[in-house]
Amino acid sequence: MLAPSRIMRPTMAVAGGGRMRAPLVAKARDMIARGSTSFTAASMLFARGTRERTWLLYAWCRRCDDIADGQELGGELKPQANTEDLVTGIRVLTRRALEGQPTADIGFDSFGQVASEAGLTMEEAEEVIKGFELDGDGWRPRTEKDLIRYCYHVAGAVGVLMARVMGVPRDADEVLDRACDLGIAFQLANIARDLDEDDAGGRCYLPQEWLAEIDVPPGQHMKPPYRFATSALAARLVQRMEQYEAAAKLGAAHLHFRQRWAVLSAARIYGAIGRKVRDRGQLAWNSRVHTTTPEKIWHVAAAMWEAAVNRPIIPEQMPRYGRADFLTPPAPPLAPLDEGIAER
Numbered sequence: 198m199l200a201p202s203r204i205m206r207p208t209m210a211v212a213g214g215g216r217m218r219a220p221l222v223a224k225a226r227d228m229i230a231r232g233s234t235s236f237t238a239a240s241m242l243f244a245r246g247t248r249e250r251t252w253l254l255y256a257w258c259r260r261c262d263d264i265a266d267g268q269e270l271g272g273e274l275k276p277q278a279n280t281e282d283l284v285t286g287i288r289v290l291t292r293r294a295l296e297g298q299p300t301a302d303i304g305f306d307s308f309g310q311v312a313s314e315a316g317l318t319m320e321e322a323e324e325v326i327k328g329f330e331l332d333g334d335g336w337r338p339r340t341e342k343d344l345i346r347y348c349y350h351v352a353g354a355v356g357v358l359m360a361r362v363m364g365v366p367r368d369a370d371e372v373l374d375r376a377c378d379l380g381i382a383f384q385l386a387n388i389a390r391d392l393d394e395d396d397a398g399g400r401c402y403l404p405q406e407w408l409a410e411i412d413v414p415p416g417q418h419m420k421p422p423y424r425f426a427t428s429a430l431a432a433r434l435v436q437r438m439e440q441y442e443a444a445a446k447l448g449a450a451h452l453h454f455r456q457r458w459a460v461l462s463a464a465r466i467y468g469a470i471g472r473k474v475r476d477r478g479q480l481a482w483n484s485r486v487h488t489t490t491p492e493k494i495w496h497v498a499a500a501m502w503e504a505a506v507n508r509p510i511i512p513e514q515m516p517r518y519g520r521a522d523f524l525t526p527p528a529p530p531l532a533p534l535d536e537g538i539a540e541r
Contacts, residue, residue, distance in 0.1 A: 210297030212313035214306040221310055222249045224303045225256035232259050235470075238493045239463035244455050250362045253311035257294075258325070258355055260304025261287050265329040266398075280333030287329060291322050315362045324354035324525060338404045341437075345518040347402065348384040349377065353520060356380025360448075363456050375448020377520040379464060382441035386471035389434040392427065393419050393482040403430055424479040435475040440516045442468050446509040454504055461500035466493055 294309030328350030338344040360376035396419040
């Protein structure tokens, strides 16, 4: 017989779903090492506490991305038939992790752990999850604002979470806005680099208006006759990336030295990827663009000097769109009950 509910003990809420923190951190470290050499290199510059929380946050982001895209640590995109159910699952597991309940998944338990340490909320996580909904709906950007909206949800909102992990207060809007800009810059570099891979997976993040400007038919941008024209659009993506990259450095100036060093290193490494795509032109997708180990070392060294001087150049033009354009407004408070109704 099933035990009556009145004598059943509720599951105790524990950060990390009841897992020990050290094994969670070790698993998260393995995930970032296998999933992104660029982020791994930058994360090593943080102090230990921030570094470990960064790994825990990455584990959640990586796991959500893999579930939504049918990947394994960012491998080949696989079309998913039940995307709405997958996103619902991501949302349910994330909420469960935030409530300190076990999820039986390293990525979500990692998020529960880091959320308890950094004070992350479901509202902040929801901004990221909405990006998976866009991909799941077969969404395509029509305008540049649509493109940046997508970049905000899948990467800019992650930048905000990363800043919160570093200890930036929830009400420090200027710093959080610039952290968002850095995430958007990263995603623009990713889109430029991965145009061919996304096309193979049935996706295109180039705005339809951009493609129409150069007379490229829908779905044909990676075909040989249009590669040269597409390379011009990739250069436009990189130009936008550089705007967000420059804006992000203004926010990094408010961080502690090691945090600033790590952020500027990541900005330089990802910026280099975007600029390589632009420099290669129509040959950019013959092989995957990446930065070599010596190049990473050089960027980290240059970022150390930049972080020490801490005099970011104020951009002549700030990005046209930012966090304030896409942040979901807080839900209005519930109206109080009418006293007469309450008495009845």
